[in-house]
Amino acid sequence: MRRPPKMKSAAAAAAIVALLAAGASACASSSGSGTTASTGGTLTIQGDAGTPTLTENFNPLQPATELHGTYLIYEPLEIPSPVNGSYTPFLATGYQFTNPTTLVYTIRQGVKWSDGTPFTPADVVFTFNLLKKNPGLDGNGVWSQISGVSASGNDVTIRFKAPNVPFAGIIAQTPIVPQHVWSKIADPVKFTNTHPVGTGPFVLSKFAPTQYTLAKNKLYWNASKIAPSTVVFPAEASNQSTNQLAVSSGQFDWSYTFLPDVKKTYVDRDPAHNQYWFPPGGTIGLYLNLTKAPFTSVDFRRGLSLALNRTAIAQKAVNGYMAQASLSGLILPNLSKWLDPSLPDQGQVSQSKPAALAAFAKAGYTMRGGNLTSSNGTKASLTIVLPNSFSDWVAAATEVKNELTADGITVTLDLPQYAQYSQEIQAGTFDAAIGGFGGTGSPYTDFNNALNSTYAAPINTPTANNFERFKSPAVNQALATLASSTSTATQQQATDKLELMMYNTVPIVLLYYGGSWGLFSTKHFTGWPSASDPYTLPTNYNNALLTVVTHLRKA
């Protein structure tokens, strides 16, 4: 769900659309001739931020600064799909909870590191202990949940401090590094790993300041199934408009960019090969500070929720590429297998002014002289804070403001830089904020990050999780059940409870789905994720890269 471009002005935005659209008719290239060879060929992937040159960093344990190619050099144990949570195995062939606090992975045999050294379960144990020793590498907080890791034979056993079955998804995604290389690194946190040794399907072949190239790893355990012989990562333009022109001109096999009017600006430029898939990748919501009146009132929150026309908001924010969000908290259709069938209309709520006014009235707010006013005369007002560079959020917030103003609520938009926004929401000094919810593919992780009361820090103590500071013993209970259960039926029951809680008590006023903007060319390779084969999200900047590239076949 990377952001659509920040535009200098509406005029500039309109002009880019016009430019791209005009170019579309100008040069549709001829279709390429198909070859029959099953492997070989160059795969070109857009998206590594050139600023404007690349910073060489292949440390797989630094997801914030590593180059994207790192995901093809190192492998984790398994990768759960962020769409529906189903697993693709890599360095593990399977896993099992022998009890809710003991997780056993069976490690793949016959795997070699790219320098020829055999890969063993000891490397897995080493990697997890490396995270323990260097909290700066443990961005997923693995050691906040586990107490120990050990190997015996082909098995690696992870012990949890407390039952947390869904956390297996995060453990599984930890990239495994070679002990014989990393045990000699003095400061792995600052290590930029310019000569990476991994188990993945590719190795680094050439690095230049604006482009780097990976070559197929001859020693890869599944080498015969890997189609591309080289993968090229050119630096992305630091300017979004320039980047859009580069994507539109067809230099890439796989890009990830929000393009306005994608049919004209991308597909029509090579209709035989260019395709796009924009699945939902997260939910965008209006967060309310639940320590402040009137947002402490469930009825007031429900009133706000009913006052909004989510279809209009989604239309304004993301050109209508995305649908309005289900208030169950689940991203649909990705997670529909978890959806509680008793929720009306799949948890979607439509705008209804009378219902909104009725809910506001229950909260003690009535219309007086065109203003929604409480019984003691306070006029309803809220300031929504959001980062000015997230243009889809800005468009959504503007629409929210217009709609709520029509209902007699005074709305102010506060648009600082991201850093200030982050500071305000985490400290809890905000009224209302636009923010992202979920998107991990695991309902537990999504709900736990956003709703678990243990994260609800006092005001002015920063917290990134549950920054709206929601507190509910019932929700905690359901989360604990979900964390400790290995039975699908129990998991479903607890998830249903959370969805219902989300729907009824509106801790976050969910608005619309944030998009995942995948643009593919089938000229050289096929097998891209799509609506008919949604095996992962089309994000080319995280480990979906490994899942997708191992799925590709030569065109």
Added chain:
Amino acid sequence: MRYVLRKVVLFVLTLWAAITLNFILPRLMPGSPVDAALGKLASAGVPITNAERNAIEIQLGVPHSGLLTQYLEYLRNIATLRFGTSYSFPSQTVAQTIGKALPWTLILIGATTIVAFIIGTLLGVYAGWHRGRAADSSITIGATFFGAFPPFWLGLLLLYLLAFRYGWFPIKGGFSPGASPNLSLSFLADALRHSVLPALTLVITTMSGWVFGMRNNMINTLGEDFVTFAEANGLRDRTVALRYAARNALLPNVTAFGLSLGAVVGGAVLVEGVFSYPGVGGLLFIAVTNHDFPLMQALLLVFTLSMLVAIFIVDLLYVRLDPRVRT
């Protein structure tokens, strides 16, 4: 001599003030470098968690010491020319980062500033001499038209037409993807091809200032007695225009030119951004978005220093150019 001494003292005081401001200004921005780093993850759709926040805090190594301690250390670092490691480019020192970007900016912006100054000044002289006639109106209107273009917008337009639509020039960058900067002929040719569009953008949009400045100075000077005297002596038009009028009208423009040369080092943030040009303007943009204090401080220092030196030199030059300041 007292004039020069006074200027030196002023220079040192201004330098200290500028250095201190460079320290204070970045820290006045709300939010911390950690918050800024989280923004990058958030815009990539990564769920922001407390664990992630902790890890980034450790990775960046943001100092927790008090502001005064940081300030004293900052002064010591400047004195010893050590600027530390930036948060945005952890694999190299700040000096290396800036050192790589500076030549690109100096050559691109330096060359375009000089070209724009020469063309603009000549056009200004011509328009001023032929004031009120067709040549004057067309030059003035043309300069107004092109000068009104926001540079980044003209850049995008040229990019679309000449690079995207017709493919005559590369879409972005200072050199071809895959190439590494070196001094071979083929690389220089490649770099030159990449610099045409940004250079064109800058020349077109900055030229008009010189045209107007020179034209108006010319018209003022042409009303002076010595010009009338020269004309009355029957000197050729060309001689009067260039040797008598233009030479005197040029003085204020030279001052401005000195200052704009000092500003060259600052780069052209937006134009470098549009073309993904590997210069310091783009670097400053990155530093600001990342709350990258070490990089920002060093960049601002380079900018202020070159500006101050330019002003200092212009001040000293005036001693020679204008006898009135010597007293």
